[in-house]
Amino acid sequence: DQQVKQNSPSLSVQEGRISILNCDYTNSMFDYFLWYKKYPAEGPTFLISISSIKDKNEDGRFTVFLNKSAKHLSLHIVPSQPGDSAVYFCAASARIFGNEKLTFGTGTRLTIIP
Amino acid sequence: NAGVTQTPKFRVLKTGQSMTLLCAQDMNHEYMYWYRQDPGMGLRLIHYSVGEGTTAKGEVPDGYNVSRLKKQNFLLGLESAAPSQTSVYFCASSFPRVGSSYEQYFGPGTRLTVT
Numbered sequence: 001d002q003q004v005k006q007n008s009p010s011l012s013v014q015e016g017r018i019s020i021l022n023c024d025y026t027n028s029m030f031d032y033f034l035w036y037k038k039y040p041a042e043g044p045t046f047l048i049s050i051s052s053i054k055d056k057n058e059d060g061r062f063t064v065f066l067n068k069s070a071k072h073l074s075l076h077i078v079p080s081q082p083g084d085s086a087v088y089f090c091a092a093s094a095r096i097f098g099n100e101k102l103t104f105g106t107g108t109r110l111t112i113i114p
Numbered sequence: 115n116a117g118v119t120q121t122p123k124f125r126v127l128k129t130g131q132s133m134t135l136l137c138a139q140d141m142n143h144e145y146m147y148w149y150r151q152d153p154g155m156g157l158r159l160i161h162y163s164v165g166e167g168t169t170a171k172g173e174v175p176d177g178y179n180v181s182r183l184k185k186q187n188f189l190l191g192l193e194s195a196a197p198s199q200t201s202v203y204f205c206a207s208s209f210p211r212v213g214s215s216y217e218q219y220f221g222p223g224t225r226l227t228v229t
Contacts, residue, residue: 006156009154030217034216034217036220041222041223042158042222042223043118043206043220043221043222043223044204044220045202046217046218046219049217068187089156091157092217100145100164100208100210100216101147101159101162101172102159102216102218104149104156104157104158105156106154106155106156107156111208
């Protein structure tokens with residue numbers, strides 16, 4: 001049972017335009033959602049997160065939106081730059097003390113076209 | 115700070131051989147994790163540790179063992195490697211605290227091929 005789903009394996013966007021990456025989840029107990037970015041031959045790096053009590057969190061060019069009723073979150077990148085080309089993983093966590101784990105989606109490969 | 119480091123970066127094993135992957139972190143993090151990444155599968159948790167001397171199973175623990183004898187180190191062992199264990203292995207660490215987002219810090223990965 002895949003609790004965190006990224007249904008788009010890949011996405012191509014023109015440089016300067018908006019990139020929108022989507023993620024759906026099924027577990028209502030998740031209370032934090034995170035986005036990670038991964039370049040080839042490197043480990044994932046943390047990008048941005050959002051608590052389940054919020055519906056938006058912004059950090060520079062990156063904004064994450066959370067729709068709890070739809071169990072859906074999205075990452076917006078504006079404007080998209082060539083260095084944004086990477087694989088993006090959505091992750092979620094349920095607050096259980098002593099059991100803090102992340103559940104990852106399968107990733108979306110974003111390609112920014114110059 | 116080096117952050118999270120992994121040794122080795124690459125390894126080729128024959129079926130049945132054993133090996134140990136080493137993860138080290140210098141951030142004084144309590145929690146450490148081992149993941150494997152396979153095409154189309156995302157990151158799957160193998161084992162994790164919430165403190166020195168403790169370990170727990172993750173989503174895909176079969177065929178692996180772990181040890182956390184020192185806070186800064188987390189070892190992943192393969193006793194008898196199988197071709198299904200060909201993967202990229204990532205170690206991560208975190209310091210969960212009230213109000214945090216469970217952000218984990220990842221190492222650069224170990225690419226393992228089992229022939």
